[in-house]
Amino acid sequence: QLQLVQSGGGLVQPGESLRLSCAASGFTLDYYTINWVRQAPGKEREGVSCINISGAGTDYADSVKGRFTISRDNAKNTVYLQMNNLKPDDTAAYYCAARGRDYRTHCTLEPRQGHYNYWGQGTQVTVSS
Numbered sequence: 502q503l504q505l506v507q508s509g510g511g512l513v514q515p516g517e518s519l520r521l522s523c524a525a526s527g528f529t530l531d532y533y534t535i536n537w538v539r540q541a542p543g544k545e546r547e548g549v550s551c552i553n554i555s556g557a558g559t560d561y562a563d564s565v566k567g568r569f570t571i572s573r574d575n576a577k578n579t580v581y582l583q584m585n586n587l588k589p590d591d592t593a594a595y596y597c598a599a600r601g602r603d604y605r606t607h608c609t610l611e612p613r614q615g616h617y618n619y620w621g622q623g624t625q626v627t628v629s630s
Contacts, residue, residue: 502526502527503526503527503528503619504525504526504527504619504621504622505523505524505525505526505597505598505599505619505620505621505622506523506524506525506526506621506622507521507522507523507524507595507596507597507621507622507623507624508521508522508524508624509521509522509624510595510624510625510626511625511626511627512627512629513587513626513627513628514628514629514630515587515588515589515628515629515630516586516587517587517628518583518584518585518586518587519584519587519626520581520582520583520584521537521581521582521584521595521597521624521626522579522580522581523535523537523579523580523581523582523597523621524577524578524579525578525579525599525619529575529578530573530575530578530579530580530599531554531575532554532601532602533554533599533600533601533603533618533619534551534552534553534554534599534600534601534603534608535551535552535571535573535580535597535598535599536548536549536550536551536597536598536599536600536608536609536610536612536617537549537550537551537571537582537595537596537597537598538595538596538598539591539593539594539595539596539626540593540594540596541590541592541593541594544593547562547564547593548562548609548610548611548612549561549562549565549569549582549595549610550562550565550569550571550582550610551571551608551609551610552571552572552573552580552608553603553605553606553607553608554603554604555606556572556573557606558605558606558607558608559571559608560607560608560609560610561610562610564590565584565591568584568585568586568587569582569583569584569585570582570583570585571583580597582595582597584626587626587628588628589628589629590628591626591628592626592627592628592629593625593626594623594624594625594626595623595624595625595626596620596621596622596623597620597621598616598617598619598620598621599617599618599619599620600612600616600617600618601618
């Protein structure tokens with residue numbers, strides 16, 4: 502079965518941290534660009550972060566710059582999103598998505614629809630006092 506499996510969400514207080522994982526099952530992520538997107542009630546879907554195939558090209562939404570870090574570990578076939586100093590506005594369902602055979606040196610936070618080959622199942626992040 503070819504799929505992306507997510508983990509690491511949960512309920513935390515403001516200022517705390519979470520680490521989301523996105524692991525490929527049945528295929529390798531070596532040749533895929535990975536994006537993290539989130540969907541919160543009453544808000545548009547937002548591109549949070551992305552990482553290109555080499556790992557050298559990354560980008561972040563202005564709302565998370567300085568707090569979130571994306572990384573990839575090809576040996577573990579996994580991409581991570583480290584989320585520090587979480588705020589209530591970070592509350593959302595978070596999804597990872599993969600696009601293959603994109604060898605550009607950068608990535609795009611808000612690609613066109615139909616861009617991705619695979620989606621994760623999503624994980625809920627709730628930041629509340």
